[in-house]
Amino acid sequence: MKPLSLLLLTMLAVGLWGCASRPLSDSEFRGFCYTSIGRKASCDTLTICNEYDTDVLSAKHATREDCTKGCDTVYNRQYVPNEFDGCSPTVLMAYNWCRKYCNTNYP
Numbered sequence: 001m002k003p004l005s006l007l008l009l010t011m012l013a014v015g016l017w018g019c020a021s022r023p024l025s026d027s028e029f030r031g032f033c034y035t036s037i038g039r040k041a042s043c044d045t046l047t048i049c050n051e052y053d054t055d056v057l058s059a060k061h062a063t064r065e066d067c068t069k070g071c072d073t074v075y076n077r078q079y080v081p082n083e084f085d086g087c088s089p090t091v092l093m094a095y096n097w098c099r100k101y102c103n104t105n106y107p
Contacts, residue, residue: 022104045094051077
């Protein structure tokens with residue numbers, strides 16, 4: 001039983017090491033964001049993601065909080081128009097990638 005416990009602990013440590021926070025690049029943000037879809041494949045991910053890219057990622061922020069406020073602003077602007085068209089999951093996913101960008105690029 002001990003070898004199994006040791007193996008599981010080792011796998012957990014390696015898994016956590018692989019998840020170390022490194023800054024998410026602009027191009028990684030675009031790649032992850034552009035390729036996701038909501039309930040409908042017709043969601044315009046380029047427009048949704050480019051708004052985050054232009055308004056948040058392209059701006060320099062003094063703090064992580066400033067950056068995440070930018071994500072919040074874009075999300076609030078996009079959510080209502082996409083609430084009932086099946087694209088709200090895409091808007092939420094873009095928001096989550098924006099927050100990840102802020103959390104990994106601003107200590």
